[in-house]
Amino acid sequence: MTFELADDGTFRLSDLHPLELQFLRQVTLVADPAGSPEARRRLYPDPLRRHKEEHGEREDKDDENDEEDWEELVVPGLEKHFESTLEIIDSDLAQTNEDRDWNIGQDEIVVPTAHSEQWYLALNQARLVMAERYQLHPPAIDPMLVEEESEDENEEPTASDSLHEDPPAPKIEILTIIQYEFYGKLQCCLMDLFL
Amino acid sequence: MAETETTIVPSVETKTTTEKDKPWMVIIYDDPVNLMDYVTKVIQRVFGYSRDKAEQMMLDVHHRGKSLVWSGGRERAELYVEQLHHHQLLAEMHQD
Numbered sequence: 001m002t003f004e005l006a007d008d009g010t011f012r013l014s015d016l017h018p019l020e021l022q023f024l025r026q027v028t029l030v031a032d033p034a035g036s037p038e039a040r041r042r043l044y045p046d047p048l049r050r051h052k053e054e055h056g057e058r059e060d061k062d063d064e065n066d067e068e069d070w071e072e073l074v075v076p077g078l079e080k081h082f083e084s085t086l087e088i089i090d091s092d093l094a095q096t097n098e099d100r101d102w103n104i105g106q107d108e109i110v111v112p113t114a115h116s117e118q119w120y121l122a123l124n125q126a127r128l129v130m131a132e133r134y135q136l137h138p139p140a141i142d143p144m145l146v147e148e149e150s151e152d153e154n155e156e157p158t159a160s161d162s163l164h165e166d167p168p169a170p171k172i173e174i175l176t177i178i179q180y181e182f183y184g185k186l187q188c189c190l191m192d193l194f195l
Numbered sequence: 196m197a198e199t200e201t202t203i204v205p206s207v208e209t210k211t212t213t214e215k216d217k218p219w220m221v222i223i224y225d226d227p228v229n230l231m232d233y234v235t236k237v238i239q240r241v242f243g244y245s246r247d248k249a250e251q252m253m254l255d256v257h258h259r260g261k262s263l264v265w266s267g268g269r270e271r272a273e274l275y276v277e278q279l280h281h282h283q284l285l286a287e288m289h290q291d
Contacts, residue, residue, distance in 0.1 A: 042226075043283070047276045050222075051289045074277050081281055120233075124283050127228050137227035184230075191232055 003189040011116065011193065014108035023179050024109070025093060028086040030179070031125040039132040043082065043125065044075050082125060088118040116193040123183040123190075130180050134172055217290050219272035221265040224285040225256050237282040238264060241275060 002015045013024070033039035046052075047070060092111045111119065131137055223234070231253055238249035242265060255262035264286075265275055272288045279286035 042285070045280065045285060045287065047273070047280075047287050048289075050287055054289075074273075074280075077277075078280055121283065124228065124233075128226075128283060131228050187230060187233075191230065 003186070005113070005193065006110075009113055010110050011113055011190075012108045012110050016109070019178075020182065021096065023182050025096060026179075027093075027122055027126050027183070028090050031082075031086060031122055031129055033129050033132075036129065036133045039129040042128050042132050044078055046070070082121075085118045085121050085125075088115055089122045092119075113193055116190050120187055120190045123187050127180055127183050127187075130176065130183075134176055136172065136177070136180060218266040219269045220263050220289045220291075221272050221275045221279075222261050222287055222289055223252070223256050223264055223279065224287065225260045226285045229284060231257060233282075234284060237279065237284055241278045241282070 001013055001017065001020045004012045004014065006012055016024075033043055046067065048066060092115060093109070096107075096109060223238070234256060235246070235249045235253040238244060238252050239246060242249075244252070252262040252264050265272070269288075269290075276286045276288050
């Protein structure tokens, strides 16, 4: 794929590989957090989560009300904002519909630069959802634990050691990672346009 | 004759700090998805900070896992957190 900024107020995506086109067509689908509570929590985080964890003992009715207020007053606005962003991407990608006689490898996707921020956000949302849905970034191993373990590496293994083995890494399809990285590279291209 | 005893009562500090007086802090937490330049730009856009200040905060987020980006009244803190969520940053508000 070639990313090119034109002088007519558009940017163009050309020389598209079929896989790249497929990834682009899937952006809004992938960005949908449906079926993944983790992804939804990431898109609509509780603004007081850590505060409540620290002040658990003092948590009172006010905190519960605050959470309800946020859900009722702020989250719908966020949902609307993200939905309208994805609608813009869908409308820009409508030109790639097969019934419009769009030829892969020959035609290019033309997007108004005025939509570049929406494109950036949609790609970002897709990556956020993918990261949560497929656990692409498992929590880092605590370096202190690694240090302690390495000091003991000369010791004979005991029966209890098997209890502390690392959990098996989640299976991630290579194609998922390629798609995730593709979106990230496109975001880098877009960065200079609207930032 | 009973002895009289004079007790000196220490003056009581009447001005106390209630929880409502404590400032709310807006904190951005690290996440592995958002690009560093983007985080810098969003901080600049939302808070109107200079490029250098926003970049330092972004680096705090990246290296220390979080950065305190603003503190003050609760309503403005909520507004800032909402704006940061609009830009898909992982932000929360906190009061000590």
